[in-house]
Amino acid sequence: MSTESKSESGYGEFLLYDPADPESVKRALRDAFERGRKRGKTEKISLESFRVPRLPWPAFFMLHAHLAATRSTCDRGPELLLDPGRRGVGAVLVRETRVIAGGYNGSPPGEPHCSDLVCDDCEADWSAGIPEAADAHGFARAKLEAGECPDCGGRLSGGHVLVDGHCVRTLHAEENALLQCALDGVSPAGATVYTTAGPCYDCAKRLLRVRVARVVFGGAYESRYGLSREARRLLIRNGVEVERLDVRDYLGKDGR
Numbered sequence: 001m002s003t004e005s006k007s008e009s010g011y012g013e014f015l016l017y018d019p020a021d022p023e024s025v026k027r028a029l030r031d032a033f034e035r036g037r038k039r040g041k042t043e044k045i046s047l048e049s050f051r052v053p054r055l056p057w058p059a060f061f062m063l064h065a066h067l068a069a070t071r072s073t074c075d076r077g078p079e080l081l082l083d084p085g086r087r088g089v090g091a092v093l094v095r096e097t098r099v100i101a102g103g104y105n106g107s108p109p110g111e112p113h114c115s116d117l118v119c120d121d122c123e124a125d126w127s128a129g130i131p132e133a134a135d136a137h138g139f140a141r142a143k144l145e146a147g148e149c150p151d152c153g154g155r156l157s158g159g160h161v162l163v164d165g166h167c168v169r170t171l172h173a174e175e176n177a178l179l180q181c182a183l184d185g186v187s188p189a190g191a192t193v194y195t196t197a198g199p200c201y202d203c204a205k206r207l208l209r210v211r212v213a214r215v216v217f218g219g220a221y222e223s224r225y226g227l228s229r230e231a232r233r234l235l236i237r238n239g240v241e242v243e244r245l246d247v248r249d250y251l252g253k254d255g256r
Helices: 022-038 057-069 139-145 173-184 201-209 228-237
Strands: 090-095 098-104 117-119 156-158 192-195 214-217 241-244
Touching (some): 057 192, 057 214, 090 173
Antiparallel strands (some): 090 098
16 A cells, blocks of 8 residues: 555645565665755765665665655754755654654644745735845845744734744654554554654653554654753663664665
């Protein structure tokens, strides 16, 4: 069964691919690289030389998480492996080599994306931001940060809702994956979560509560409260296996 986007909610939305078919994962990866190229971005791994060997299961599922991260609509998080220049987080929940749920960081259903920024009054779209060269003193960008339209002063819909420098509009990738389990009536107990960034303290508590057995993260990222390291200690202290896996170690030009 293929996994694909279902809504604009952030719950379990992926690029179209079959979790059991490595060839379809390769195609989805190449599609992601091609979209980055069309936007004029420079890939860290060139499309011509990029190959996906037959991966061991942990690396295979971590690559799924990186695919999910390309759907992120909130730029809080590490730089995306598959779309350099953008930021976000992806996660998948796996039991016995089966993906049971997944998610990425984004707004709840019905809410504007953090990446959308449109004036309610003049309908000017500021989603692309303002280049520094066009705003030497930073006045216009300061208005955007304050949720105010630089053109007419109207209220902006979308954008980040920041508290102490962290966006509280967004649902985290691990959180969305757990909520997908709730919607589908699937228990995450005993599952492994693969996430592109280490879980924050809140997500760690939720993973612990639903009895996730193992957490595999792609990279350290200091999220809300500055307690990311303590979040990992919390999991380990309560019997959850925690390990770091960099999928780039498994991707090579020669496929080995």
